[in-house]
Amino acid sequence: MSVSVPTQVLLGRAREQELVDGLLAAARRGQGTTLMFAGEPGSGKTALLAVARSLAADFTVVSCRGVQWEAELPFSGLHELVQPLLGDLPALPDPQRRAVEGALGLAPAAELHTLHLYAGVLSLLTEASRERPVLVVVDDLQWVDSPTSQVLSFVARRLAGESVVMLVASRPGTLLQGSASPPVQLTPLDRSAVAALAGRRLGRELPDAAIDDLAAASAGNPLAVVESVAHFGGDLWLRGSVLDEPLPVGALIERGFSDRVAELSPDARAAVELAAAAVTEGATMVGAAIAHLGLPSEALLEAERAGVVAIEGARVQFVHPLLRALVHRQTDRATLRRCHAALAAASGDEVDLRAWHAASATTDPDEVIATDLDEAAERFVVRGGHLAAAQALSRSAELTPCAEVRADRLLRAGLAARLAGRAAWAVTLFDAAGSSSASSAFQRRAAYETACMASHLEPTGDLVESVMGFYEDARGADNDLAADAAGTVANEATLSGRADLALQAIAMMRELREAEDLSPSSRQVLDATLGVVTILMGSEETPDEGGALVRRACEQWLQQDVPGHAYIVEALVWIEEYELAERIVARMIAHAQARGNVFILSEGLMVDGYRRLRIGDWKGAAEQLAESTRLSMANDLVFQASVVAATFAVIRAAQGDADALEPLAQIEVMAREHGFDIIEEYTGSARGLYELGRGHGAEAAVHLERVRAWKEAAGQAEPCVFSWAADLVDAHALAGDVEQARAALERLRARSLVTARPWALASVARLDGLLASEADYPAHFERALALFDRTAAPFDRARAQLAYGQRLRRSRRRADARVPLESALGTFETLGAEPWAAQARRELRATGASLRSGADAASDELTAQEREIAELVAGGASNKEAAGTMFLSPKTIETHLSRVYRKLGVSSRTQLAVRLREEA
Numbered sequence: 041m042s043v044s045v046p047t048q049v050l051l052g053r054a055r056e057q058e059l060v061d062g063l064l065a066a067a068r069r070g071q072g073t074t075l076m077f078a079g080e081p082g083s084g085k086t087a088l089l090a091v092a093r094s095l096a097a098d099f100t101v102v103s104c105r106g107v108q109w110e111a112e113l114p115f116s117g118l119h120e121l122v123q124p125l126l127g128d129l130p131a132l133p134d135p136q137r138r139a140v141e142g143a144l145g146l147a148p149a150a151e152l153h154t155l156h157l158y159a160g161v162l163s164l165l166t167e168a169s170r171e172r173p174v175l176v177v178v179d180d181l182q183w184v185d186s187p188t189s190q191v192l193s194f195v196a197r198r199l200a201g202e203s204v205v206m207l208v209a210s211r212p213g214t215l216l217q218g219s220a221s222p223p224v225q226l227t228p229l230d231r232s233a234v235a236a237l238a239g240r241r242l243g244r245e246l247p248d249a250a251i252d253d254l255a256a257a258s259a260g261n262p263l264a265v266v267e268s269v270a271h272f273g274g275d276l277w278l279r280g281s282v283l284d285e286p287l288p289v290g291a292l293i294e295r296g297f298s299d300r301v302a303e304l305s306p307d308a309r310a311a312v313e314l315a316a317a318a319v320t321e322g323a324t325m326v327g328a329a330i331a332h333l334g335l336p337s338e339a340l341l342e343a344e345r346a347g348v349v350a351i352e353g354a355r356v357q358f359v360h361p362l363l364r365a366l367v368h369r370q371t372d373r374a375t376l377r378r379c380h381a382a383l384a385a386a387s388g389d390e391v392d393l394r395a396w397h398a399a400s401a402t403t404d405p406d407e408v409i410a411t412d413l414d415e416a417a418e419r420f421v422v423r424g425g426h427l428a429a430a431q432a433l434s435r436s437a438e439l440t441p442c443a444e445v446r447a448d449r450l451l452r453a454g455l456a457a458r459l460a461g462r463a464a465w466a467v468t469l470f471d472a473a474g475s476s477s478a479s480s481a482f483q484r485r486a487a488y489e490t491a492c493m494a495s496h497l498e499p500t501g502d503l504v505e506s507v508m509g510f511y512e513d514a515r516g517a518d519n520d521l522a523a524d525a526a527g528t529v530a531n532e533a534t535l536s537g538r539a540d541l542a543l544q545a546i547a548m549m550r551e552l553r554e555a556e557d558l559s560p561s562s563r564q565v566l567d568a569t570l571g572v573v574t575i576l577m578g579s580e581e582t583p584d585e586g587g588a589l590v591r592r593a594c595e596q597w598l599q600q601d602v603p604g605h606a607y608i609v610e611a612l613v614w615i616e617e618y619e620l621a622e623r624i625v626a627r628m629i630a631h632a633q634a635r636g637n638v639f640i641l642s643e644g645l646m647v648d649g650y651r652r653l654r655i656g657d658w659k660g661a662a663e664q665l666a667e668s669t670r671l672s673m674a675n676d677l678v679f680q681a682s683v684v685a686a687t688f689a690v691i692r693a694a695q696g697d698a699d700a701l702e703p704l705a706q707i708e709v710m711a712r713e714h715g716f717d718i719i720e721e722y723t724g725s726a727r728g729l730y731e732l733g734r735g736h737g738a739e740a741a742v743h744l745e746r747v748r749a750w751k752e753a754a755g756q757a758e759p760c761v762f763s764w765a766a767d768l769v770d771a772h773a774l775a776g777d778v779e780q781a782r783a784a785l786e787r788l789r790a791r792s793l794v795t796a797r798p799w800a801l802a803s804v805a806r807l808d809g810l811l812a813s814e815a816d817y818p819a820h821f822e823r824a825l826a827l828f829d830r831t832a833a834p835f836d837r838a839r840a841q842l843a844y845g846q847r848l849r850r851s852r853r854r855a856d857a858r859v860p861l862e863s864a865l866g867t868f869e870t871l872g873a874e875p876w877a878a879q880a881r882r883e884l885r886a887t888g889a890s891l892r893s894g895a896d897a898a899s900d901e902l903t904a905q906e907r908e909i910a911e912l913v914a915g916g917a918s919n920k921e922a923a924g925t926m927f928l929s930p931k932t933i934e935t936h937l938s939r940v941y942r943k944l945g946v947s948s949r950t951q952l953a954v955r956l957r958e959e960a
Contacts, residue, residue: 050087051240052233052262056224060092063205064099067173072199074206076181076216081362082263082293085209088226089177092207099175100124100168106183107321108361114425115143115322117188118161121176128167134925143187148538152632154641156924158194161942165195169203180361181210181324186460187424190638192218201935217670228260237262241269263360264726267296297363300348301370303382310375312357312358316367317379319396321355328386333378335859356564372849377401397433397487399456410439414449421456426638434469437476446836447477451486458493459639464494480796481518484510488521490722492528494670494715503715504532504541511548519555520562521579526552527569531607533837536575537717539755542577546570565605568593573610578757584792587615594624605630612762613651616797618832621651642671646684656834658691658871659903665691682711686722690762693730694835701727721749725762732767733875737774744768758790759800763836773810781811799836802827805842809847817847825860838867842880845887854887861887870901900942909933910940912954 050057056077070126093101104121120838122140129137142146149196168174178184178192196216208216211586213221216454229237234255239245246254271369276714301309310333315326315510332340340356343349348367350357356365371379377400377802384397395412402409413436417429433453440446454469462483467490474486484520488510494501501602511525530545532538549570552558571589579585590611597604604624612621625648632641661933665688671683684706704723711719724747730738747764765788772781792800802824809820821844828837861884868877902910905926912922919937923930946952 048354050084050091051237052229053084053088053091053226056088056226057091057095057120057341059224060088060207061095064092064096064175065174065206065904067203067205068098070201070203072202072204072206072244074196074199074208074216076208076210076223077226078210078212078223078636079314080212080261082261082360083226083228085226086179087262088359089179089207089209091715092175092319093177095176096173099173101169101175102165102168103177103179104184105178105321105357105363106180106185106187106509107319108180108183108365112425112428113319113396114185114186114187114428115145115191117178117184118191119144120163120321121188122161125164125168128164131167131920131930132160132163133920133930135924137164140148140164146198150728153630154190156633158191159923161191162195163196163923163931165204166202167932171204173203174306176206178206178208178216181208181216182214183361183431185425186427188511189216190424190671196331197670198932202931204813223751229262229265230260231255234258234260234265237265241266253484261293261388263362264293267293268295270299288831293362294366297360298367298370299369300346304343304346304348305339307335307339308342308346308348312343312367312381313360313371314382315340315343315349315356316364316371317376317400318356318383319393321357323351323354323356323389325386325393326356326381326389328388329379329382332382340579358752364442377403390493392419395432399439402439404439405441406439410449413439417452417456424638426456427462429500430454430460430462430465430469437472441477442606443478443539444482447473447482447486448583450476451482451489454486454489454493459637461638463493463629468852481521482893483519484518488525491613504529505531515552516555519552519558522899523549523558523562523566525554525564530569530573532715534573534634534756535718536715536756537750537754537756538722539577539753542573545578546573550781551718562595564593565600568605568608575611576756576758576761576793578791580794583796586611587617590615591617591620594620597717598623598627601627603628603640606640606647609644609647609651610893612656612756614797615795615798616760618651625651638671642668642680642684644689645671646680650687652952653687653691655832656867656871658695659905661691662688682707682716682719683722686711686726689726690729692724693726694876696732696733697870698730698731701730717750718754721747721762724750725764725767727770728764729766732770732774735774735879737771737776741768741775741777744771755793757794759788759795760797763803765791766807766836769807770810778811781807785811797830798827799833802831802833802840803836806843809840810843814851818844821847821860835871835873836868838864838873838880839872839876841867843877845880849883849887857887858884862889880881900941905938906936906943909936910944910956912957 059075063073073711075089077085100126102121104117106241107116115945129140132140135153135156136159138147139153140160144156165174170808181189182194183310192208193216198204200760209665210216210223212225213342218288231251235251238251238254245633249443254265254268290434301312304312311330314329314333318326318329328338330337340349340351344351347359348363349532350359358367358878365493380397380401384394384401386395386882387397390411395409395416398409399413413432416437417432420426420429420432428925433449433456437453440449450469452472454473457466457469465523470486470490470493474483474490477483477486485631488507491503491506491510507525507528511529513520514525526545526548528543533541533545549566552566553563553570567589571593573589574586590608593954594604594608594612596602602877606628609621609625609628612618624833625644629641629644629648631637632644649665649668652658652664668684668689670679672684686702689700701745704726706725708719711717724743728740728747731737731743745766748768769781769784769788772784774780785804788800788807789804805820805824805827807873809817809824821840824840825837825844828840841860841864845857848857848860851903861880864868865877865880865884868874870881908926909922912925913919917925919930919933923933926933940952941947944952944955946955
């Protein structure tokens with residue numbers, strides 16, 4: 041294949057160009073990936089992306105560029121990116137097509153299902169790659185709107201095996217979550233590259249003294265070198281010194297840009313001032329606004345000839361974002377307002393843009409404009425643009441004449457900012473809302489939201505004290521707020537492990553349940569919270585009180601089409617209501633996706649990962665937890681990020697991944713700084729399980745005893761949160777400390793008999809078999825397996841089978857031992873729990889059984905995702921329909937289906953359906 045090469049090689053960037061060339065070559069072979077470049081302004085990021093374009097002459101190239109502005113427009117970057125690919129929309133599964141159309145404003149979007157949107161964008165790229173490879177270019181990521189950045193992050197993690205490469209450029213400190221490798225930092229040019237670049241621009245070599253001065257003054261920044269040459273011209277060659285007093289790099293660049301703008305005619309200057317004020321880079325709207333101001337159409341062309349802007353198709357771009365910022369900063373406020381008024385008039389059917397510009401064109405209160413912005417904010421929320429909604433509501437509040445309406449808009453702006461991950465700004469908005477209202481009830485609500493949000497910024501340890509104050513003030517006067525405060529106290533108590541505070545919160549919530557004026561929605565949340573905390577703390581007098589409250593709240597939510605809450609899903613897992621947990625979490629995730637609620641979506645994915653961990657869907661759990669991690673990290677959700685990472689570590693520890701333990705210490709520090717001491721249970725469980733898999737009982741016991749000490753101090757008696765209590769018995773027994781093992785078993789038995797949870801009772805029976813006499817152990821293990829059959833815990837059932845097989849083998853009942861050992865081995869291999877599978881293989885070999893290696897045995901097994909695809913296709917779904925169901929592209933479905941055919945030895949959908957029926 042003949043590929044064109046850039047006509048000009050970038051000086052000092054040979055390594056980076058080789059990286060780009062290599063990635064493009066790999067994409068031509070179907071090996072896609074993502075690469076980020078990071079550098080200071082003027083370091084050559086945009087030039088490097090231009091070289092990539094020239095190297096990709098045989099690619100379809102799509103691109104977007106972030107635009108610096110005081111507000112963002114949801115999916116403005118995405119619209120620019122996929123515009124050339126919209127002809128492939130009909131090829132997408134219907135849910136994906138509708139989501140893309142809704143996000144881009146091509147069709148009404150009553151609800152936006154974000155995963156369908158993400159998968160739809162990926163499908164557009166992979167569909168285009170059927171004809172030729174695709175290069176995705178993203179410049180100035182730091183200014184790309186948040187919803188588009190989330191789409192890019194999703195796509196970036198899913199390019200392996202596709203003929204798509206994504207190149208991203210950004211300022212230092214901005215990362216694209218999902219990139220396969222850390223950003224490549226663009227370092228300053230060395231002296232020789234500075235000399236070569238200046239000589240190339242000047243057309244002659246410079247004296248050594250001039251090179252030395254230029255290298256020092258520019259700090260190796262390519263744009264500073266170019267602008268210095270443009271400013272000094274021949275003086276650089278004639279003089280031995282460049283500058284009498286070296287300027288900072290930014291000043292050098294700005295001086296060159298200022299000179300360029302200063303040379304424009306008044307009309308051209310007015311045109312670029314208007315272009316700098318525009319939220320988007322649409323040439324049609326900018327042209328209409330220029331006409332509205334009475335400027336000649338040639339004005340913008342003059343600016344293009346002067347190297348200030350570039351008109352490319354339907355876009356007007358400044359040649360460098362710093363130039364746009366400079367023009368905008370130098371334009372006086374009165375002129376900017378005239379520009380915004382012209383842009384508002386030119387916005388046509390773009391009602392959201394018209395609202396933005398109209399708001400920027402006025403300084404006086406105006407309820408009409410304020411209402412337009414408020415309505416725009418609602419549309420932004422539907423499309424997942426919580427940051428844009430917060431910005432619109434904040435500006436709307438500034439223009440609102442009525443104090444109480446202004447306060448309401450500020451409060452809603454704060455809630456939107458919180459969902460957008462802008463905690464500090466949310467606090468400012470809540471404060472302003474309280475100050476704007478004369479209502480004491482409203483002031484209390486705003487102050488409560490401020491206190492809760494501020495605790496996420498600066499862990500001060502006094503949140504409970506302040507929330508207790510809100511509870512006391514609101515009790516009787518505003519019982520809905522009192523219920524929220526009581527729930528916050530309960531949450532803080534359980535997370536920090538304060539038993540006295542948790543019991544106090546239970547008493548507060550029970551008292552509030554008697555209040556007649558409590559709203560139905562607050563009563564449901566209060567009952568659910570009370571149920572969760574009661575389950576966790578335990579109650580011998582009324583052991584099912586908590587479970588009954590939780591189940592009732594869930595049934596009410598399902599009847600009312602209310603999504604529910606994350607902590608409820610966890611509680612349902614504890615009481616082994618797995619089907620109800622699946623219904624609630626599916627509703628919760630769908631609701632968050634439809635509304636672009638990143639905070640709730642991250643929580644939902646987190647608890648769904650926890651649910652899948654318990655029921656043995658570890659692959660699905662890992663996928664949900666990985667997505668939750670990305671969302672949590674991108675939105676500064678510290679607690680969720682730490683809990684997600686620790687839950688993921690439990691899975692990886694069971695699979696024998698030593699790397700899973702490495703970040704646990706950092707996770708603990710991060711969580712404890714925010715009062716989340718409960719992380720001890722997660723991290724200790726992971727460490728203990730890892731050591732048990734390696735056969736290190738004493739080491740496991742050390743970690744698990746720490747968990748026990750924390751749980752007892754916290755007063756949290758529920759035995760079914762994690763398996764640490766059962767693992768502690770295993771650890772002491774493995775270490776040869778039978779007395780300690782029996783003591784740990786009796787503690788677990790006492791709690792299990794109170795709750796009568798099948799998992800806990802089954803675990804007790806397994807451990808009885810582990811410690812029982814030769815005559816008694818078979819009965820205990822048989823009882824354990826029967827109890828495990830009543831619940832969904834394949835890993836723990838396989839551990840019971842392993843322990844049973846071990847005892848049978850040591851009792852010289854080798855033939856009998858093979859049955860539970862073979863079953864255990866199959867489960868462990870399916871879960872990827874290799875240390876445990878290795879134990880089962882050793883025991884099987886000791887019985888005289890012959891078996892293939894784990895790798896060979898598992899090589900022909902379908903993965904969970906492959907089996908799901910196989911079942912969909914065997915059930916009659918087309919590739920397109922299967923893609924829509926699984927949030928994948930049709931091309932990816934084809935790839936997986938090819939593997940399914942190979943593994944199962946079939947060659948058609950009909951044969952696949954027959955094979956799956958035979959296996960059922």
